[in-house]
Amino acid sequence: MTQVYFAAGRALWAEYGGPLQTALAEAGLDATLTDTCPDPAAVDYIIYAPSSPLQDFTPFTGTKAVLSLWAGVERIVGNITLTQPLCRMVDPALTMGMVEWVVGHTLRHHLGMDRHIINPGHRWDNTCPPLARDRPVAMLGMGALGSACADALRALNFPVTGWSRSPRPGCLHGTDGLTTALHTAQIVVTLLPKTPETENLLNAARLALLPRGAVILNPGRGAIIDDDALLGALNTGHIGHATLDVFRTEPLPQDHPYWSHPRVTVTPHIAADTRPASAARVIAENIRRGQAGEPFLHRVDRTRGY
Ligand code: NAP
DSSP states (O other), X not given: OEEEEEOSOHHHHHHHHHHHHHHHHHTTOOEEEESSXXXXXXXXXXXXXXXXXXXXXXXXXXXXXXXXXXXXXXXXXXXXXXXXXXXXXXXXXXXHHHHHHHHHHHHHHHHTXXXXXXXXXXXXXXXXXXXXXXXXXXXEOOSHHHHHHHHHHHHXXXXXXXEESSOOTTEEEHHHHHHHHXXXXXXXXXXXXXXXXXXXXBOHHHHHXXXXXXXEXXXXXXXXXXXXXXXXXXXXXXXXXXXXXXXXXXXXXXXXXXXXXXXXXXXXXXXXXXXXXXXXXXXXXXXXXXXXTOOOSSBOOTTTTO
């Protein structure tokens, strides 16, 4: 009997317990799922979230994998007691949510919707927006989420330049690639993980590469942007607007200048959420793979940090 320990906390157990039981049964697994820790040495798989009280993985000597319910793993990856394979969440429903957020906010800025939604002076401004084909977008991060968002924007005719860490077909990479991607982008979407390499990636020098009035959408991680540099660029109008979903400190402190800045939209880390039914199927598939001796899906590379 496979022992699965749900260590992601009480609140998530209420949401995930049922869907996980169903998914394990559908995968044909003979598994016991519990939210109380049995003998740690007997646990085969740990289902995990960074908010979990479990921080010391040393006693879990027989554990074959730690399966995160979160896509971002920056709060787990540095835990030196976690030596077992770590898999992150790539949930098809989470991806759908991210695509909807990115497409929605891209269209808001592309179409200049605010001018018409907030128009107290009843101004007859009949300037038509350009077509999407004339609005270049840079997608920083072309992983599970960035590539799905790039596909959706391309389907609407936006010319999307992707940028990733390693060479990928049709994508730019490296410092020169980033310079090229930023040089012409009118809208920049960041879907990068937080790692030592991506922290403050969008600093004053890189923001200065963008054409005047460019828009930033950040549903990736707050630390990717140098906040002071962004506020400076927003104050001069060099950056026309920033729509930010993620922040260095969450919830965003009430006195943070982003809240009241006229060129900033704050969304409270709602771009994309893991959905229990589909995420449970991803977890069950990884347990099935572990039991069958097959490679795990979405395994985190600790040296890269994502
Ligand atoms: P992923 O599949 O791991 O993709 C990450 C992408 O970033 C890859 O293309 C990777 O390049 C690229 N990258 C990483 N480090 C880089 C570097 N130093 N320079 C250039 N490119 C780099 O991750 P994902 O599933 O798409 O998720 C991306 C991030 O979205 C997560 O880490 C998380 O922070 C965030 N997220 C936010 C929400 C929300 O609600 N706001 C929800 C889920 C996730 P390679 O292709 O070369 O590996």
